[in-house]
Amino acid sequence: xxxxxxxxxxxxxxxxxxxxxxxxxxxxxxxxxxxxxxxxxxxxxxxxxxxxxxxxxxxxxxxxxxxxxxxxxxxxxxxxxxxxxxxxxxxxxxxxxxxxxxxxxxxxxxxxxxxxxxxxxxxxxxxxxxxxxxxxxxxxxxxxxxxxxxxxxxxxxxxxxxxxxxxxxxxxxxxxxxxxxxxxxxxxxxxxxxxxxxxxxxxxxxxxxxxxxxxxxxxxxxxxxxxxxxxxxxxxxxxxxxxxxxxxxxxxxxxxxxxxxxxxxxxxxxxxxxxxxxxxxxxxxxxxxxxxxxxxxxxxxxxxxxxxxxxxxxxxxxxxxxxxxxxxxxxxxxxxxxxxxxxxxxxxxxxxxxxxxxxxxxxxxxxxxxxxxxxxxxxxxxxxxxxxxxxxxxxxxxxxxxxxxxxxxxxxxxxxxxxxxxxxxxxxxxxxxx
RNA sequence: GGAGAGAUGGCUGAGUGGUUUAAGGCGCACGCCUGGAAAGCGUGAGUACCUAAACAGUACCGGGGGUUCGAAUCCCCCUCUCUCCUCCA
Numbered sequence: 001x002x003x004x005x006x007x008x009x010x011x012x013x014x015x016x017x018x019x020x021x022x023x024x025x026x027x028x029x030x031x032x033x034x035x036x037x038x039x040x041x042x043x044x045x046x047x048x049x050x051x052x053x054x055x056x057x058x059x060x061x062x063x064x065x066x067x068x069x070x071x072x073x074x075x076x077x078x079x080x081x082x083x084x085x086x087x088x089x090x091x092x093x094x095x096x097x098x099x100x101x102x103x104x105x106x107x108x109x110x111x112x113x114x115x116x117x118x119x120x121x122x123x124x125x126x127x128x129x130x131x132x133x134x135x136x137x138x139x140x141x142x143x144x145x146x147x148x149x150x151x152x153x154x155x156x157x158x159x160x161x162x163x164x165x166x167x168x169x170x171x172x173x174x175x176x177x178x179x180x181x182x183x184x185x186x187x188x189x190x191x192x193x194x195x196x197x198x199x200x201x202x203x204x205x206x207x208x209x210x211x212x213x214x215x216x217x218x219x220x221x222x223x224x225x226x227x228x229x230x231x232x233x234x235x236x237x238x239x240x241x242x243x244x245x246x247x248x249x250x251x252x253x254x255x256x257x258x259x260x261x262x263x264x265x266x267x268x269x270x271x272x273x274x275x276x277x278x279x280x281x282x283x284x285x286x287x288x289x290x291x292x293x294x295x296x297x298x299x300x301x302x303x304x305x306x307x308x309x310x311x312x313x314x315x316x317x318x319x320x321x322x323x324x325x326x327x328x329x330x331x332x333x334x335x336x337x338x339x340x341x342x343x344x345x346x347x348x349x350x351x352x353x354x355x356x357x358x359x360x361x362x363x364x365x366x367x368x369x370x371x372x373x374x375x376x377x378x379x380x381x382x383x384x385x386x387x388x389x390x391x392x393x394x395x396x397x398x399x400x401x402x403x404x405x406x407x408x409x410x411x412x413x414x415x416x417x418x419x420x421x422x423x424x425x426x427x428x429x430x431x432x433x434x
Numbered sequence: 435g436g437a438g439a440g441a442u443g444g445c446u447g448a449g450u451g452g453u454u455u456a457a458g459g460c461g462c463a464c465g466c467c468u469g470g471a472a473a474g475c476g477u478g479a480g481u482a483c484c485u486a487a488a489c490a491g492u493a494c495c496g497g498g499g500g501u502u503c504g505a506a507u508c509c510c511c512c513u514c515u516c517u518c519c520u521c522c523a
């Protein structure tokens with residue numbers, strides 16, 4: 001959530017930054033400020049009446065104590081109608097606040113000054129590249145062909161069980177998926193100082209709102225119903241990412257500064273309705289309703305937010321380097337950024353069978369946008385309560401990593417060579433048909 | 435699913451309509467004392483809103499509503515937590 005004080009005091013700056021996103025959200029500012037103005041005006045008025053009421057009530061209390069009942073009764077008469085005025089004004093203030101917050105909670109974060117200005121993915125600057133597209137002596141097969149010939153995934157039966165957009169990993173496919181998860185968690189906890197957590201895969205509405213999923217992306221979530229009780233729909237949701245439970249671990253807390261930086265990593269499946277998304281319903285693993293991911297979360301002081309973001313991207317890149325995969329890092333331009341983010345790097349891994357780059361990681365600094373929504377603060381050395389920066393990054397997403405891995409390391413005979421780092425996890429150096 | 439208990443500040447814990455500005459204790463910070471420390475004594479400290487700013491004002495005792503001049507306290511609704519029973523991996 002944006003800071004209403006900043007909107008009030010630096011209106012033109014906020015308007016300019018919002019307009020760079022290209023979503024037209026800056027047009028909502030006038031309305032927000034009008035409601036805010038009404039709220040503050042009403043508040044000033046009602047507080048005067050409340051001060052008066054408190055003063056008189058105290059006097060009545062004193063008179064009662066001295067058994068001066070007659071005088072007390074007269075005072076009561078005097079203040080009888082104040083209550084009605086207060087009630088009316090209170091209602092006015094509450095309504096103005098509600099209207100203000102309804103808009104405010106749907107406004108996206110402001111892009112950081114270092115973010116490239118642009119309209120779409122076309123305008124995303126490339127930051128760096130690792131390795132290069134590998135040359136093959138044969139036409140690289142797609143992951144779909146490889147998964148079928150090596151029996152890594154049973155696409156048809158997954159559809160039978162759940163529907164399109166779901167995967168049934170089988171045999172070495174299931175083992176490879178598990179090996180990758182284990183490898184990622186070990187890497188980040190042992191080499192990159194993250195603390196492993198294993199969160200619930202179902203979260204409540206508050207957690208979804210805290211990270212900015214709700215109310216804007218309510219249509220992309222899977223809502224859960226308890227048994228036959230239809231009234232329970234809307235209470236709980238399948239996690240779209242581990243960011244939802246993990247970033248909320250310290251919601252409504254005031255952290256001691258000494259406890260920061262906090263670094264968590266967590267495995268979770270990710271459930272996405274992908275309503276209206278391009279690529280949904282096409283065969284394969286690129287866009288699915290459920291995929292595995294190891295997520296990285298940091299809660300840090302504002303001073304260190306951006307250097308921690310750089311480190312986080314390097315942590316995610318390390319995964320691809322160790323697996324010997326070609327990738328590029330891009331910086332999302334103002335028009336292509338996510339709702340809660342102030343700055344985002346995407347890592348795209350090369351998939352030779354697809355002949356395209358696949359997004360396997362998105363690392364963002366949301367600054368205090370989420371912290372404000374979830375009322376998470378830290379107490380600094382001066383004893384003041386401040387909002388921390390909250391960062392999230394994929395380290396990395398699994399289904400697409402799986403795709404890049406099998407497509408990149410496929411051999412002329414149709415087998416998959418397993419990178420050395422992964423061999424102890426898979427307990428095999430290659431995957432071949434029978 | 436059944437029965438019961440509970441939710442008060444950083445923690446603990448009193449408070450059943452008004453000099454409560456939420457007692458007391460623990461912990462914390464600072465000071466006195468001391469060669470230094472402990473103990474002891476003293477002082478201080480919640481969160482947010484509002485305001486140009488304030489030692490001004492307002493709100494906050496799980497959440498929402500009601501009664502009243504006045505609610506932590508009385509009434510209604512809701513949420514959550516804990517204990518026991520039942521069932522279950």
